[in-house]
Structure formats: structure tokens, C-alpha cells
Amino acid sequence: MKMSRKKIAILVVGLLVVAGVIIQAVWRPFAHRKVAENSEVVLDIHHPDAVIDSEALSRLPRDILRVPLLHDVLTQDFVDYYESSNTRLSAEGALRRLAFEHQLDWRDELIRRVFDEPAHVLLWRSPDGRLGYWVMSMHRNGFAKLLQGVGNLATSDAQLSQVAKLSGDVPVYALKLAVGRTLLFATKEDRLVVLSAPGVLLDGKGGLLSERADAVSEMLSSGRDDAAHAYRLDASGDAPKGHRLVVSANYLSFGYQAFFSGIDALRFDFSPHGNAAANWQTSALIEPGKLPQQWNGADLWRALPANAAACTSLPADWKEASGLLGKVTDGGADNAAAIGDQLTGPAAVCWYAKSTLVAPVFVARVKQQDAAGIAALKTALGKTFGNVIGAYEAKAAKADGADSGYRRLPVTMRDQGADVTVWQRPVSARSGTAVSSKASFASQLSAERYFPVTLALAHGYLIFSPDGRLVDDTLAVLDKRYPALADTLAPQRLPRTILTLTPSSAAALIEREAGAALPADQEAVFRNASRTHLVPKLHALAHYPPVSLTLPQDLPGSTGWVPVEWWFDRAKADAGANTTAADTPADQPGTEGD
Numbered sequence: 001m002k003m004s005r006k007k008i009a010i011l012v013v014g015l016l017v018v019a020g021v022i023i024q025a026v027w028r029p030f031a032h033r034k035v036a037e038n039s040e041v042v043l044d045i046h047h048p049d050a051v052i053d054s055e056a057l058s059r060l061p062r063d064i065l066r067v068p069l070l071h072d073v074l075t076q077d078f079v080d081y082y083e084s085s086n087t088r089l090s091a092e093g094a095l096r097r098l099a100f101e102h103q104l105d106w107r108d109e110l111i112r113r114v115f116d117e118p119a120h121v122l123l124w125r126s127p128d129g130r131l132g133y134w135v136m137s138m139h140r141n142g143f144a145k146l147l148q149g150v151g152n153l154a155t156s157d158a159q160l161s162q163v164a165k166l167s168g169d170v171p172v173y174a175l176k177l178a179v180g181r182t183l184l185f186a187t188k189e190d191r192l193v194v195l196s197a198p199g200v201l202l203d204g205k206g207g208l209l210s211e212r213a214d215a216v217s218e219m220l221s222s223g224r225d226d227a228a229h230a231y232r233l234d235a236s237g238d239a240p241k242g243h244r245l246v247v248s249a250n251y252l253s254f255g256y257q258a259f260f261s262g263i264d265a266l267r268f269d270f271s272p273h274g275n276a277a278a279n280w281q282t283s284a285l286i287e288p289g290k291l292p293q294q295w296n297g298a299d300l301w302r303a304l305p306a307n308a309a310a311c312t313s314l315p316a317d318w319k320e321a322s323g324l325l326g327k328v329t330d331g332g333a334d335n336a337a338a339i340g341d342q343l344t345g346p347a348a349v350c351w352y353a354k355s356t357l358v359a360p361v362f363v364a365r366v367k368q369q370d371a372a373g374i375a376a377l378k379t380a381l382g383k384t385f386g387n388v389i390g391a392y393e394a395k396a397a398k399a400d401g402a403d404s405g406y407r408r409l410p411v412t413m414r415d416q417g418a419d420v421t422v423w424q425r426p427v428s429a430r431s432g433t434a435v436s437s438k439a440s441f442a443s444q445l446s447a448e449r450y451f452p453v454t455l456a457l458a459h460g461y462l463i464f465s466p467d468g469r470l471v472d473d474t475l476a477v478l479d480k481r482y483p484a485l486a487d488t489l490a491p492q493r494l495p496r497t498i499l500t501l502t503p504s505s506a507a508a509l510i511e512r513e514a515g516a517a518l519p520a521d522q523e524a525v526f527r528n529a530s531r532t533h534l535v536p537k538l539h540a541l542a543h544y545p546p547v548s549l550t551l552p553q554d555l556p557g558s559t560g561w562v563p564v565e566w567w568f569d570r571a572k573a574d575a576g577a578n579t580t581a582a583d584t585p586a587d588q589p590g591t592e593g594d
Helices: 005-026 057-064 068-074 077-084 086-101 107-115 145-154 210-222 298-303 318-328 333-342 371-388 468-478 491-496 503-517 524-542
Strands: 050-054 119-124 133-139 160-166 170-178 181-188 191-195 243-248 263-271 279-286 310-314 343-351 361-366 412-415 420-428 449-458 461-465 497-501 547-550 560-563 565-568
Touching: 050 057, 057 243, 068 524, 133 210, 160 210, 181 210, 191 210, 298 343, 298 361, 298 468, 298 491, 318 333, 318 371, 333 343, 333 371, 361 468, 371 420, 371 449, 420 468, 449 468, 461 468, 491 497, 491 547, 503 524
Parallel strands: none
Antiparallel strands: 050 119, 050 243, 119 133, 133 191, 160 170, 170 181, 181 191, 243 263, 263 279, 279 560, 310 343, 310 497, 343 361, 361 461, 412 420, 420 449, 449 461, 497 547, 547 565
16 A cells, blocks of 8 residues: 555654664663753764674674673673663654554554664763764665655654755754654665764754764765774675674773773674574784783783682883873872883783772783882882872871871881882771771771772882782782782783683672672662672672683784684583583683583
């Protein structure tokens, strides 16, 4: 039966509503808080923080759950959560209103068709730190002619209006879903581009932002954008197979890329194989010229204590990092620069179940130098540590009999042999790792707990932690009195290991931290929810064997994508079965049986 132009227009609006649901509701973690409708959004249209290419967005959550570990941790709630979100309900309300007023009932058909369409999505961080702004490009295929009727409805519907025109007189429409939540969209021939908010394309006065308007016009004309160039990807096709997710390292590091120099992005590719097992592949975009010592972390793993809940190496840019340190010191920029000049290679950070999430241990290598150089480094470390570490202590003794001033407990310095110097300062904090009542200086502390913040220079390593016990354990490893993390990793993979995780220890750490953050007398409701929903997931996680991630032995000579291999310690996992199986690679962390 031939449809009228008005019914065609209604169908198009329904398609757009559902397209908005895909991003705003299904991808709930990417939703953003309300912003002023006339506010220009700050973003770089040529370099998104994340990119999604999907053969069918409706299948992406379920395909993510094909990773057994994520399936046990996230379960079906991850797929079904969007059903009750505010955006989903408001979009469905708008769709029902349109269908009721025009006696149409195409909802199921609309959802099926739109969710099964290939999509290319660019995402940027919003002010709250989430991936809250996005632009979605879709190839409408058989619906191309239907898009032509949307202008008729825009002149008479309260929720739909034309707000601008792109080059070539291509209209841009605004679809209002709720107060403070409006989608923009534009169509040309068989292509559709949807934007999460007016401020992504329009300035505060409603005018087009020229650079972004040109980018949207290019998406409508060719389906291309600059994301492929920014992340050195093959240009996205009209019908991608499976899914591809790319996230910038700058976003993952909360902007502290100085500690992740040489890593530009992470990529996750999913390739379906019909009814057979499908898998996810992991890659990293590497700039070899910025990797200290080619990201060889073997020395770090030999210094860190075994039984870590999680460890990762950081290819730090020490010059830039020392610049950051100089900005937070009081007149100590020279000392910060002197410290940065003496550090080399990557750094490492580890969390242990015996401590807390806020008190990991950091380790870095120190350049070889003579006695004079070591003495100068000790001086710079002592001054910087005393300047930066510490908080105001109302009960602390006044220094030198002064009546006022910023009171802090004194820094203690001790030498433990010829090559070991340790600095420590207690800092009062409710979340501290030590109990104040057991300290000899308890009367000077302002809280019931404190951090024994500790820094050590020992045997060519710089060690730091808010929890002095972890520094002591690291010194014990260097003195051959405690097993090293390297003892639990395959020797041939030691230089290229970039991350290790022990699920049982990590689960125990998170469970204890969640309990501490939700006291029974203050957070009874949330504590009960934690026990009901979080704890079972952590117990499921704890059953997985230790896992580590490695880079290839040989890195490329120029910037490019390299595969990241996942390894599971099957020997430990099968120990109860009296097996001698060696540590073997996972086919990939989505393959059945891994």
C-alpha cells in the first residue's frame, strides 16, 4: 500500500527517535548531564575521544558479554539496563504520541530496522568526564526516499523544527525529546547524521560552527571523517563486519598522558563467526619513539613484590612529569627537574590486597651515577618530599616555637645500609592505612587513622607509596628477602609484559574497600545493595586465573597498531587438579573455554 507523505514523515521521525535511543539509552555510560540548550560544546571535531564502528549496535552489548569474565561480572543486566532509563522512556513516549496522533503502529518495526543498521559513532568527553557528546553516522539504505518527507512534519510538530542549513541547502532538524535534551539530525540522499546536542553543531546564538558544519557535510556526502586519520585506522566502510571500539589513551588516563607517553589509543575488534565461537582482539596504537627503553619493564617486575592484585607499567615521559611536579612544589621546580633528569625507562604501579585502592606502590629506575650524583639526587628528593607531602595537622607541635604556620609532622630520614635511604612523613586521614592509636606520635595526629607516606632510594630504584608497608616489601625484594613479581611471570615474556592482574586478590581488595566505604550504621541501603549485587560478581571474578598482557617482542619502527596478547596462568588455575600445564596464551579473551 502506498504511504502518504505525512505518514512517511512520521516514520522518519520514529526512526530518529530510536536512533537517539541507541546512543542516549542503550549506551547509558555515555549519556551526559543536562547542559544549556544554547551552549556551545567544547570538543575537537577532528579527534574524538572514542570511536565505535558496529555492524549492528543492538548486538554490541551482547557481543561484549561473550568475554567470559565480563559475562560473569556484568551479566544480563548490562544488556537490559537501558529498558528502564529516563531517555528510553522519554523517547518511547514521543514515539507513542506520534503514532497515536496519526494512527500509526510501527514501533516494533522501527526498532528492529534501526537497531540492525550499521553505524559509525564518534564520542567526546563531557564536563563530568564521561563520553557524553557524540555524532552518529548511518547509511539508511532502503529508507533513503523516506527521509525526504521529514520537512513536511517539521513545519507543524511541536517536537520537530528546522534549525539550520548546511552547505548545499541541506536542512538540519532538532528533535526535542525532553526538557534540556534535544537531538540534531541531517539527511542527504541515503545518509543520516545524528548529533547528541545542539551545542555540538551550533554556537550560543544558534549559528553553525563552520568547522563542525564542514565535517558533518562531509559525513553526509561520503560517510568519511577525520577519526580514521587521527587513529591511523582504515576508513570506515558502509557495512562494517562485527564491531570496532577505539578509545584514546588521553581519555583513559584522565588527561595525564605524561605518564602514558608512547600510547595513543587502545582498540578492541570483534569478529563474528556465525554460530561458532567469536572473539575480541586487543591492539594498542604505539609511538615507538616516545617509549622509554622500548617499554622494557623487566627490571621493574624484578623489584616489585609478588602476589599483587594488579600491576601495570607506565611508559612515562619524565621530563614532562617533572614539569608537573614542579608546578605543585613551593619554589622547588629546580629540584623537580633534577629528579626527572635522573629517572629513566618506564615506571610501574601496583596494588596489593594487604593495602587499599588509594595506596598503591610506585617504582622507577634511576640512571647510573657516581657518589656525587647520588648525593645531589638525595638532596633534591628530600627537599621535594618535605615540600609536597603532608597536610595541615591541628595538633602537631609548632616548629621552632613559632606561634603560627602550616603545621605538619616532621619528615624522618634514615639510611638502611650504604645504598638505601628512606624518607617518611605521617599524614592524618580517615582512609589511612595505619591506626593512629598505635603510633608513638598519636597525640599529634588529627584523625583516627593516618598514611605513613614513604619514599625510598635503593639499589638504583626510586620507590614511593602512601603505605610504608609496601615500600618495606619492595626493599625486601631488592634485598632478596621476599619473592619478586618476576618470579611468577614467564621469563621470555618479562620485558614485554605491560599489565598483570590476579582476580582473586583484586576481588578481595575491592570487596573490602566497598565495605569500608559503606559503613553499616551510615549506608545501610547501599551496603545491602553491595552485598546483593557487587559481592557475588566479585566472587565470580575471584575464580579466574591470573592474567597478564604483553606486547610483541619487536615493536614497529614508526607509529602503528600492535597486537596485545592476553595470557592466563593455567598452571596456577589447574594446580588443584594435579596438572603441570604451563602458562599458555588465551586464544583471545572472548574465546570459549578461556
